[in-house]
Amino acid sequence: xxxxxxxxxxxxxxxxxxxxxxxxxxxxxxxxxxxxxxxxxxxxxxxxxxxxxxxxxxxxxxxxxxxxxxxxxxxxxxxxxxxxxxxxxxxxxxxxxxxxxxxxxxxxxxxxxxxxxxxxxxxxxxxxxxxxxxxxxxxxxxxxxxxxxxxxxxxxxxxxxxxxxxxxxxxxxxxxxxxxxxxxxxxxxxxxxxxxxxxxxxxxxxxxxxxxxxxxxxxxxxxxxxxxxxxxxxxxxxxxxxxxxxxxxxxxxxxxxxxxxxxxxxxxxxxxxxxxxxxxxxxxxxxxxxxxxxxxxxxx
Amino acid sequence: xxxxxxxxxxxxxxxxxxxxxxxxxxxxxxxxxxxxxxxxxxxxxxxxxxxxxxxxxxxxxxxxxxxxxxxxxxxxxxxxxxxxxxxxxxxxxxxxxxxxxxxxxxxxxxxxxxxxxxxxxxxxxxxxxxxxxxxxxxxxxxxxxxxxxxxxxxxxxxxxxxxxxxxxxxxxxxxxxxxxxxxxxxxxxxxxxxxxxxxxxxxxxxxxxxxxxxxxxxxxxxxxxxxxxxxxxxxxxxxxxxxxxxxxxxxxxxxxxxxxxxxxxxxxxxxxxxxxxxxxxxxxxxxxxxxxxxxxxxxx
Numbered sequence: 001x002x003x004x005x006x007x008x009x010x011x012x013x014x015x016x017x018x019x020x021x022x023x024x025x026x027x028x029x030x031x032x033x034x035x036x037x038x039x040x041x042x043x044x045x046x047x048x049x050x051x052x053x054x055x056x057x058x059x060x061x062x063x064x065x066x067x068x069x070x071x072x073x074x075x076x077x078x079x080x081x082x083x084x085x086x087x088x089x090x091x092x093x094x095x096x097x098x099x100x101x102x103x104x105x106x107x108x109x110x111x112x113x114x115x116x117x118x119x120x121x122x123x124x125x126x127x128x129x130x131x132x133x134x135x136x137x138x139x140x141x142x143x144x145x146x147x148x149x150x151x152x153x154x155x156x157x158x159x160x161x162x163x164x165x166x167x168x169x170x171x172x173x174x175x176x177x178x179x180x181x182x183x184x185x186x187x188x189x190x191x192x193x194x195x196x197x198x199x200x201x202x203x204x205x206x207x208x209x210x211x212x213x214x215x216x217x218x219x220x221x222x223x224x225x226x227x228x229x230x231x232x233x234x235x236x237x238x239x240x241x242x243x244x245x246x247x248x249x250x251x252x253x254x255x256x257x258x259x260x261x262x263x264x265x266x267x268x269x270x271x272x273x274x275x276x277x278x279x280x281x282x283x284x285x286x287x288x289x290x291x292x293x294x295x296x297x298x299x300x
Numbered sequence: 301x302x303x304x305x306x307x308x309x310x311x312x313x314x315x316x317x318x319x320x321x322x323x324x325x326x327x328x329x330x331x332x333x334x335x336x337x338x339x340x341x342x343x344x345x346x347x348x349x350x351x352x353x354x355x356x357x358x359x360x361x362x363x364x365x366x367x368x369x370x371x372x373x374x375x376x377x378x379x380x381x382x383x384x385x386x387x388x389x390x391x392x393x394x395x396x397x398x399x400x401x402x403x404x405x406x407x408x409x410x411x412x413x414x415x416x417x418x419x420x421x422x423x424x425x426x427x428x429x430x431x432x433x434x435x436x437x438x439x440x441x442x443x444x445x446x447x448x449x450x451x452x453x454x455x456x457x458x459x460x461x462x463x464x465x466x467x468x469x470x471x472x473x474x475x476x477x478x479x480x481x482x483x484x485x486x487x488x489x490x491x492x493x494x495x496x497x498x499x500x501x502x503x504x505x506x507x508x509x510x511x512x513x514x515x516x517x518x519x520x521x522x523x524x525x526x527x528x529x530x531x532x533x534x535x536x537x538x539x540x541x542x543x544x545x546x547x548x549x550x551x552x553x554x555x556x557x558x559x560x561x562x563x564x565x566x567x568x569x570x571x572x573x574x575x576x577x578x579x580x581x582x583x584x585x586x587x588x589x590x591x592x593x594x595x596x597x598x599x600x
Contacts, residue, residue, distance in 0.1 A: 145588035
């Protein structure tokens with residue numbers, strides 16, 4: 001007997017729910033949304049990372065962390081992530097990877113006390129939030145434990161009207177920049193992707209620079225590191241990053257799109273995720289920000 | 301340079317935060333909590349699952365799903381999970397495993413249409429929530445997207461005072477009972493553990509029977525299944541479960557404890573998780589239910 005947890009299947013409830021709850025699934029709504037409800041993703045803002053585990057496609061968010069994204073694009077164009085390493089996998093938290101050190105001669109397998117001697121390439125400002133005034137923020141209709149949840153042109157975000165700022169939320173698949181204790185030291189050469197429950201307490205404490213569009217699965221399934229914070233103990237445990245390029249550098253790379261979170265179709269997706277049918281005998285009537293994923297797609 | 305995301309380290313902020321925010325970490329509070337702030341876990345309520353991936357220790361919650369837990373204990377005592385299989389791993393969702401079919405002759409590797417022929421051992425009621433009246437509910441001080449969040453004697457839970465019910469919340473590590481479309485068909489022979497963002501929309505739609513105390517890591521790192529919903533395609537992809545016993549059946553198995561969520565120490569933990577220091581330049585001032593993990597420990 002193959003038991004399922006979730007089915008986007010015909011309604012099989014003993015009692016039919018009230019008509020307002022009979023809706024199509026979020027996936028169906030996205031699949032049938034008109035082209036005008038989708039936004040093209042600039043291929044300069046897509047980072048394609050090939051590792052021994054597989055290919056991970058990452059969308060960068062220059063509107064939230066312009067200097068970090070520019071630094072990352074520069075590192076990618078210089079080939080600095082080629083022969084990098086996945087250095088840390090912490091369960092229910094992050095997978096983290098590092099570019100080759102600047103000199104090209106100090107492998108990331110060096111112990112931290114040796115690697116700390118190298119000169120840092122640049123120090124970027126703490127791009128943890130940005131002014132709210134000049135972006136269009138679509139509020140989520142549901143309560144949020146942390147702030148006011150919503151969306152900014154295809155991204156899960158949160159705002160604080162008292163500070164007049166908005167920021168990318170930490171959810172499954174969010175990509176951020178590793179940093180040391182002083183808050184301005186992340187340089188984009190060490191990045192992480194969230195592989196657990198959305199750690200929203202990191203919001204406004206770290207520069208979020210993007211999210212995984214595809215290929216997180218084999219990276220989320222890497223063995224957890226056994227050292228403190230999930231760092232790997234030695235070089236042979238690390239997964240090699242073979243090559244990282246921007247989509248704009250790869251001839252014939254497919255176009256990607258994200259749903260326009262200001263569109264009527266996305267508002268329907270939000271309601272469908274809050275009021276699931278089929279398998280569900282009771283609709284939640286709400287959904288938290290990280291559950292309100294924004295559909296993305298490769299355009300064939 | 302070894303960049304960290306989280307440090308329980310001395311305060312290194314450029315400006316000292318106000319005294320109210322200078323607190324010890326949640327882990328420190330738990331480590332120093334008096335013994336009276338911990339609750340013993342009954343060894344009859346601990347299921348010890350050994351698989352080819354490692355050992356996973358699971359606490360059962362009979363106060364929330366008494367008939368399902370009794371059925372699971374019966375299956376364990378009958379050895380029905382021995383030579384079971386992990387049949388499904390869906391990224392950012394669940395790892396799911398199945399007991400041997402009742403006859404002992406139909407392996408779970410049989411295709412679903414064959415396995416569906418077997419007689420189901422019993423059909424259990426939909427233990428999705430329980431009366432609120434006779435449990436002590438400690439509310440979380442923070443907002444929740446779904447309901448009213450809180451804690452019941454060591455468990456993350458939520459309540460609805462209009463229905464007078466309370467239920468275990470779906471968070472990372474929560475263990476529930478797989479079921480088919482009719483809501484009363486879960487029999488405890490197929491269980492899942494959450495390995496992604498807390499799928500709270502499953503609350504009150506499925507019988508939650510417990511949580512992982514230890515050993516989720518190697519199971520969360522298993523390869524994701526390639527079939528629909530993360531089911532594995534064939535037998536050789538499945539991880540073998542070698543043996544499952546209750547802790548009470550294992551001589552010398554260590555005692556486990558969970559923090560008493562009604563204790564003053566746990567109230568401090570909640571505040572510490574909401575107002576993190578050290579690495580954090582800005583305190584969230586709140587935390588969602590799934591982030592407010594209840595400390596558990598093996599007593600040496």
